[in-house]
Amino acid sequence: MGKLRAALHYGADAVYLGLTGFSLRAKAGNFTLDTLRDAITLVHEANKRAYVTINIFPHNTDIAPIEGHITALNDLHPDAVIVSDIGVFDMIKTFAPEIPIHVSTQANITNYRSARMWERLGAKRLVLSRELTIDEIRRIRDAVSIELECFVHGSICLSYSGRCYLSSFLANRGANKGLCTNSCRWSYQLVEEKRPGESMPVYEDNRGAYILSPRDLCMVEHLDKLAGAGVDSFKIEGRTKGINYVSGVTKIYRDAIDALAAAPLNSAWLKELEMFSNRGFTTGMYFGRHPDSDYSYDETHAPATYAIAGVVKGVTGSTATVLLKGNLAVGDEVAFLSTAAHNGSYIINELRDAEGQISGIAHNEDIVFMEVPEGVKKNDIIRRRV
Incomplete structure (x- = not known):
């Protein structure tokens, strides 16, 4: 689903x-x-x-x-x-x-x-x-x-x-x-x-x-x-x-x-x-x-450069409520995939939980609150550079 x-x-x-x-x-x-x-x-x-x-x-x-x-x-x-x-x-x-x-x-x-x-x-x-x-x-x-x-x-x-x-x-x-x-x-x-x-070997790499x-x-x-x-x-x-x-x-x-x-x-x-x-x-x-x-003789695949980190559940002003789909930490480079605008990557400066406490790292299935660029909206995904 x-x-x-x-x-x-x-x-x-x-x-x-x-x-x-x-x-x-x-x-x-x-x-x-x-x-x-x-x-x-x-x-x-x-x-x-x-x-x-x-x-x-x-x-x-x-x-x-x-x-x-x-x-x-x-x-x-x-x-x-x-x-x-x-x-x-x-x-x-x-x-x-x-x-x-x-x-x-x-x-x-x-x-x-x-x-x-x-x-x-x-x-x-x-x-x-x-x-x-x-x-x-x-x-x-x-x-x-x-x-x-x-x-x-x-x-x-x-x-x-x-x-x-x-x-x-x-x-x-x-x-x-x-x-x-x-x-x-x-x-x-x-x-x-x-x-x-x-x-x-036939067209073999390592x-x-x-x-x-x-x-x-x-x-x-x-x-x-x-x-x-x-x-x-x-x-x-x-x-x-x-x-x-x-x-x-x-x-x-x-x-x-x-x-x-x-x-x-x-x-x-x-x-x-x-x-x-x-x-x-x-x-x-x-x-x-x-x-x-x-044909991919020498490699199975090129790995993704970004992995999903979360899904935006709502946006109020410039703050998004995000359900994490992996760990996310202050200092990580992320990008939002927005249907409203193309947003470049940026560095996370802070993450807040439901009580407003600031954390250096949050984990899979956590709900966090974070500042987001203009144009991000509900159901957009956030991606973390890997």
Whole structure:
């Protein structure tokens, strides 16, 4: 729920979320049916949209539970359901016919004939495969009249999205059931058949080799090209990321989208995105074949330069009430991520508790009072340089 609130606060038009049993992010800290109801209500109160994911590839034993889940969604009124399996698509048409259907990127829509077929079946939106070029997207746009969505930021799967058995093979956890171990991100060494036990490095640094790990997708500098190709919705991947990532990345893409018709490219966007944990950036296959240089051969990720330190619960004058999400001390360098204004970093000079006592350090889940720059408001996050 914290990530949901952060996404809405920083400008998301819609969120996608789901239950553990039917989502391809089974370990993402998902919702129960009761909290899903609360989440959808919160989204609708903010005049935004909530899309529920039922995008696993189900087996026979999954059908009855999914049928019950779909029936329950009738009372929750999500704005759409995201599916990848045609049987689940048919079940929604049968048991929840009023709920619009979005076809997941897991369905791997890579051509206009496939897009036309889903349109004829009654899909409202297609979340296109990550393996398409911008020219291919334009060709699909010419062939259909329904909404098109594509990913613009976040992790990229080594395989065609979701069609991977590496996690199942190495860890007995199926990616297509929401249990991917990200085995492609692990460090690997090469062993020659006739020399067992003698491992050899492959593009190795002091942490190992990461020959299967693509860099993260980042299209913030090219949103105009995607919009020009007819894309209706830009999607950010990151359900297993923290609030700091959700807040910052959402805000940057909100700013970039809002500037599409009014201003030239802002070079600061890419620099700001580099503040959050990443594996380096790539434009994926949007401009053609994924370059060999866009794999993280020599490092797993670039660590975040700022970590979340707290959430603003209210502002009176120049004083903010902050719920800490980590330790914070006098002398720390912090920055507020504000939707109202861009505020640079500054040094904390004092922290006060509820009794007005001044402390040199405060701890996770403490409530503190501190002076803040103009423009900071409720639900903004405070970040500490790490």
